[in-house]
Amino acid sequence: MAKVAVVFHSGYGHTLRMAQAVAEGAGAQLVAIDAEGNLPDTGWETLSAADAIIFGSPTYMGNVSWQFKKFADASSKPWYVQAWKDKVAAGFTNSAGLNGDKQGTLTTMFTLAMQHSMIWVSQGLMPSNTKAATRADINNLVSYSGAIAQSPSDASPAEMLQGDLDTAKLFGKRVAEVAAKFRG
Numbered sequence: 001m002a003k004v005a006v007v008f009h010s011g012y013g014h015t016l017r018m019a020q021a022v023a024e025g026a027g028a029q030l031v032a033i034d035a036e037g038n039l040p041d042t043g044w045e046t047l048s049a050a051d052a053i054i055f056g057s058p059t060y061m062g063n064v065s066w067q068f069k070k071f072a073d074a075s076s077k078p079w080y081v082q083a084w085k086d087k088v089a090a091g092f093t094n095s096a097g098l099n100g101d102k103q104g105t106l107t108t109m110f111t112l113a114m115q116h117s118m119i120w121v122s123q124g125l126m127p128s129n130t131k132a133a134t135r136a137d138i139n140n141l142v143s144y145s146g147a148i149a150q151s152p153s154d155a156s157p158a159e160m161l162q163g164d165l166d167t168a169k170l171f172g173k174r175v176a177e178v179a180a181k182f183r184g
Helices: 014-026 043-049 066-074 076-080 102-115 162-183
Strands: 004-009 029-033 052-058 088-095 147-150
Touching: 004 014, 004 043, 004 066, 004 162, 014 029, 014 052, 014 088, 014 147, 014 162, 029 043, 029 066, 043 076, 052 066, 052 102, 052 162, 066 076, 066 102, 088 102, 088 162, 147 162
Parallel strands: 004 029, 004 052, 052 088, 088 147
Antiparallel strands: none
16 A cells, blocks of 8 residues: 655635545645745655655645745755655645636646656546536546545535535545556
8 A cells, every 4th residue: 555645825714625535545645835835844744755745735826835836845855865856746726716726736746746757647537517516526626637626715625515625535536546556
């Protein structure tokens, strides 16, 4: 079984809830980036020991939060020695808008993974895009490059749509399965 870590920042609790769903699907350990953009004391060690790292951030102004960016910049130490080379990577995000420019956030995470010479895992789910589809369906927002969710700006984390959370859980499961294949 592959060791998976979910490193994420959550500003209002929605991305935390999504991270929990991803981690449940992957059997992963959560590593929360705090409000100052720092990892817990054992965070870097957890990422170093992982076979797969799943990145998570809310989408703010079309990109990752500044806290996630601080973490990404701090990852230059493992980058310098290519410590994450050939680890599996993936990413997820949440925003208030149906689109919300979430692709910009996923592209930032993808670029971070490529800088580290990691192997990116796609969503791997077909879209729910027929007339009969609802927001409760799996991959209803239709993302291929990572898991995405939408939470209205006046909705609490408890009000997140089950379809988005189920999508996140399936995404985590896929990343863990791919990581297990690479691990051998």
